[in-house]
Amino acid sequence: MKRTGSAVWTGDIKGGSGTVSTESGVLAEVPYSFAKRxxxxxxxxxxxxxxxxxxxxxxxALSGALGQKDLTADRIETSAQVTVVPDDGGxxxxxxxxxxxxxxxxxxxETFAAIAKGAKEGCPVSKVxxxxxITMDATLA
Numbered sequence: 831m832k833r834t835g836s837a838v839w840t841g842d843i844k845g846g847s848g849t850v851s852t853e854s855g856v857l858a859e860v861p862y863s864f865a866k867r868x869x870x871x872x873x874x875x876x877x878x879x880x881x882x883x884x885x886x887x888x889x890x891a892l893s894g895a896l897g898q899k900d901l902t903a904d905r906i907e908t909s910a911q912v913t914v915v916p917d918d919g920g921x922x923x924x925x926x927x928x929x930x931x932x933x934x935x936x937x938x939x940e941t942f943a944a945i946a947k948g949a950k951e952g953c954p955v956s957k958v959x960x961x962x963x964i965t966m967d968a969t970l971a
Contacts, residue, residue, distance in 0.1 A: 837862075850874065877923065880959070881910040887955035888928055895949040896934060899941075904933040905971075913962075926959055928966040942970040 835857075839848035849859040857874075866873035885908040892906055913925040928950060934942055946968035950956055956964055 877912040884910040891953040892949040
């Protein structure tokens with residue numbers, strides 16, 4: 831399986847702008863720019879998209895891991911805060927913090943925490959971000 835995202839950029843780094851799209855069409859020429867990425871201007875940016883992808887991937891991985899223990903979540907809510915910092919004239923993503931709240935009938939906090947930890951480590955997006963520190967707060971509702 832292969833999935834495709836694409837981007838078009840015009841202009842210089844600070845004054846230029848671009849659009850980002852996905853093969854599915856869910857994102858179609860959504861604008862992004864330096865000001866949207868590093869400033870206060872509203873709009874999307876690569877780190878936000880990585881965070882959304884990580885949150886979605888982890889939620890699915892957690893659902894699958896729960897299913898392996900014959901558990902089904904009523905609801906899983908995940909956010910992923912991506913940290914990007916300047917380094918040697920560029921930028922590096924150094925960390926991602928997952929915040930997870932889930933309602934899972936038939937389990938306890940200790941079991942849930944262990945399952946969530948395994949899902950965090952096994953999530954394909956976590957694996958691709960292995961160079962960043964990935965932390966998590968997982969709460970059973």
